[in-house]
Amino acid sequence: xxxxxxxxxxxxxxxxxxxxxxxxxxxxxxxxxxxxxxxxxxxxxxxxxxxxxxxxxxxxxxxxxxxxxxxxxxxxxxxxxxxxxxxxxxxxxxxxxxxxxxxxxxxxxxxxxxxxxxxxxx
Amino acid sequence: xxxxxxxxxxxxxxxxxxxxxxxxxxxxxxxxxxxxxxxxxxxxxxxxxxxxxxxxxxxxxxxxxxxxxxxxxxxxxxxxxxxxxxxxxxxxxxxxxxxxxxxxxxxxxxxxx
Numbered sequence: 001x002x003x004x005x006x007x008x009x010x011x012x013x014x015x016x017x018x019x020x021x022x023x024x025x026x027x028x029x030x031x032x033x034x035x036x037x038x039x040x041x042x043x044x045x046x047x048x049x050x051x052x053x054x055x056x057x058x059x060x061x062x063x064x065x066x067x068x069x070x071x072x073x074x075x076x077x078x079x080x081x082x083x084x085x086x087x088x089x090x091x092x093x094x095x096x097x098x099x100x101x102x103x104x105x106x107x108x109x110x111x112x113x114x115x116x117x118x119x120x121x122x
Numbered sequence: 123x124x125x126x127x128x129x130x131x132x133x134x135x136x137x138x139x140x141x142x143x144x145x146x147x148x149x150x151x152x153x154x155x156x157x158x159x160x161x162x163x164x165x166x167x168x169x170x171x172x173x174x175x176x177x178x179x180x181x182x183x184x185x186x187x188x189x190x191x192x193x194x195x196x197x198x199x200x201x202x203x204x205x206x207x208x209x210x211x212x213x214x215x216x217x218x219x220x221x222x223x224x225x226x227x228x229x230x231x232x233x234x235x
Contacts, residue, residue, distance in 0.1 A: 035224075044215065044226060044227075044228050044229045045164075045166075045172065045215055045217075045226040045229075046226070047217075047223060047224040047225065047226070050222070050224070059222045059223075061223050062223065095171055095172075100174070100177055100183075105222070106160070106219050106220075106221075106222070106224075107177075107219050108162035108174055108177035108217070108219060109162075109164075109172075109174060109217075110174045110177075110183060112171035112172055112173070113171065114171055115171060
């Protein structure tokens with residue numbers, strides 16, 4: 001079964017850092033673009049970042065650019081999100097998602113993990 | 123940025139009746155080179171991650187019941203549930219993947235009347 005499992009969330013103080021991980025299984029991870037999408041409590045969905053299969057094309061939402069870094073390790077079938085200078089409005093459930101088609105970012109998301117919760121509070 | 127606007131915010135439909143959700147984009151999401159609308163629909167049930175229902179505006183993802191259908195082009199799109207079932211209670215989101223930043227509509231909550 002195609003699966004994405006996120007980890008690394010937790011409670012962090014404003015200005016702090018956190019590294020999220022997503023482990024993929026049962027599909028050819030190295031051929032798909034991957035993404036992070038977040039959802040604040042009781043709110044809608046917000047795209048955060050995307051990365052191409054080889055990691056050469058990376059995109060960020062304006063709200064996180066310069067503070068978050070997306071990366072991947074194809075040998076480990078893993079996706080990461082390094083989050084620095086965290087703010088209260090970064091509090092959300094962070095989902096790892098897979099693009100529907102092989103290739104560059106810019107696609108619907110056909111597989112979602114269960115998410116990992118990030119809470120930024122003093 | 124392409125702004126996605128959904129309406130209504132919520133709707134209550136009787137079992138077996140039709141539910142219709144609108145999604146409008148602030149600019150066209152139709153790529154004329156391949157004649158595809160870069161528009162998808164997701165269903166999110168309480169406490170669960172979103173699930174892809176439709177992509178290219180009207181193609182159902184694997185396993186999605188045929189009571190779910192999508193239509194529209196360029197800037198105006200519709201998700202229709204032809205005969206609402208109890209398991210369809212959820213929040214529905216549209217998303218454009220025409221350009222970054224990828225953007226979602228605000229969501230439409232569907233309940234049983």
